[in-house]
Amino acid sequence: MNIILASTSTLFGGQYLEYLKPELVNLFEGITEIIFIPFARPGGISHDDYTQKAKDFFSTININVKGLHEFEDKIEAVNSAQGFFTGGGNTFLLVKTLHELGLMNVLKQNIESEKPYLGCSAGSNIGGVNMKTTNDMPIVYPPSFDCMGLIPFNINPHYLDPNPEIKHNGETRETRIKEFLTQNDIKVVGLREGNWIRRIGNRVTTEGAELTRIFEKGKEPYEVDPGTEL
Amino acid sequence: MNIILASTSTLFGGQYLEYLKPELVNLFEGITEIIFIPFARPGGISHDDYTQKAKDFFSTININVKGLHEFEDKIEAVNSAQGFFTGGGNTFLLVKTLHELGLMNVLKQNIESEKPYLGCSAGSNIGGVNMKTTNDMPIVYPPSFDCMGLIPFNINPHYLDPNPEIKHNGETRETRIKEFLTQNDIKVVGLREGNWIRRIGNRVTTEGAELTRIFEKGKEPYEVDPGTEL
Numbered sequence: 456m457n458i459i460l461a462s463t464s465t466l467f468g469g470q471y472l473e474y475l476k477p478e479l480v481n482l483f484e485g486i487t488e489i490i491f492i493p494f495a496r497p498g499g500i501s502h503d504d505y506t507q508k509a510k511d512f513f514s515t516i517n518i519n520v521k522g523l524h525e526f527e528d529k530i531e532a533v534n535s536a537q538g539f540f541t542g543g544g545n546t547f548l549l550v551k552t553l554h555e556l557g558l559m560n561v562l563k564q565n566i567e568s569e570k571p572y573l574g575c576s577a578g579s580n581i582g583g584v585n586m587k588t589t590n591d592m593p594i595v596y597p598p599s600f601d602c603m604g605l606i607p608f609n610i611n612p613h614y615l616d617p618n619p620e621i622k623h624n625g626e627t628r629e630t631r632i633k634e635f636l637t638q639n640d641i642k643v644v645g646l647r648e649g650n651w652i653r654r655i656g657n658r659v660t661t662e663g664a665e666l667t668r669i670f671e672k673g674k675e676p677y678e679v680d681p682g683t684e685l
Numbered sequence: 686m687n688i689i690l691a692s693t694s695t696l697f698g699g700q701y702l703e704y705l706k707p708e709l710v711n712l713f714e715g716i717t718e719i720i721f722i723p724f725a726r727p728g729g730i731s732h733d734d735y736t737q738k739a740k741d742f743f744s745t746i747n748i749n750v751k752g753l754h755e756f757e758d759k760i761e762a763v764n765s766a767q768g769f770f771t772g773g774g775n776t777f778l779l780v781k782t783l784h785e786l787g788l789m790n791v792l793k794q795n796i797e798s799e800k801p802y803l804g805c806s807a808g809s810n811i812g813g814v815n816m817k818t819t820n821d822m823p824i825v826y827p828p829s830f831d832c833m834g835l836i837p838f839n840i841n842p843h844y845l846d847p848n849p850e851i852k853h854n855g856e857t858r859e860t861r862i863k864e865f866l867t868q869n870d871i872k873v874v875g876l877r878e879g880n881w882i883r884r885i886g887n888r889v890t891t892e893g894a895e896l897t898r899i900f901e902k903g904k905e906p907y908e909v910d911p912g913t914e915l
Binding site for chain 2: 497498499545547548586587588589590591592593594595596599600626631632633634635637638639
């Protein structure tokens, strides 16, 4: 496999995908066109406008972008594609749409047969075993929480450290992930913004400037350096 | 109906349920025993310990508490109860457990036949039409997101205003609720901590010290004063 699962598309104060540019040149080497999957986006921006945003960025590295929503036969479009990018938004909406259109497994098979894949945020969640560690609000009911399992763990994108100054009784991110581990025995990778998971063949590493926080059942959470193999 | 749906059980720096004490004396007037529903709690504290916490508070207003997990026949226990309290935790786990045990509708029927009900956080979410505006992580997959609909709207507990200082690309609470409204036409009541919904008969009001933020499809969000009828 040849994939990047990024915590976020955009760093604070930065431009869309800009911080990942050198990585994306490498990920999509030899590829002239990718399919953009805009289905996570619930509003505010249309699928066309969202695809345009991806198109604008990828034109700077000479890659054409087509939105998957434009195709009548979406399964055929995925099977014919050279590579993929799934943008962020609401993971429940993305997973519901992919399952309902019969695309989750088709996409998985295409990625497993070496087509490059980029996911950001919700698009990274679907690379995990299931979507049970998303931060998103359950605005729709998907037929299943199962995802592609491109890596043998789950991702928590936009991982946020507890803020001791907040006078609020909502659970911290760490508490939520520990609660996930009371019900599931799946490793969770807390990806801080600016970090990503890189898989090349069978080698899976954490990348980016920040440490990555790992949660496993029955262990204290621990931090790993950029470049650590998972 | 005679219900309180509270944003939180505990104010920052306060004791469990203390801020609601005068309200609870009123809600449970004439009641000698209630059933506590501990199923939202995924770990850290057992159902027994969680029930003991409720018991300790309610002993100060001369009400006995039994945990629903203690009963072999839980449906019979709900049908025989004088009143109910559902504690907070993870809404996905709570809703899954109630549906799987066949308790969601039984509880609803008992509350609709005038037995008093207190919900906090996850316990308030289940008073809404569905759980699609919870803040919780989807750590388990419930057979349905439908809830009791004790009120004709959804609640977002622990409602948090956007913090302009956070340099983070996760969605704000307001963004999430607006995304819910792109997929659903159900009013959402953003309950800040310290606020609660009171229903007596057919009269539903917002209560507590803070303004309450209301979200409706096709309208700008707006604030209402404590005591406003919804």
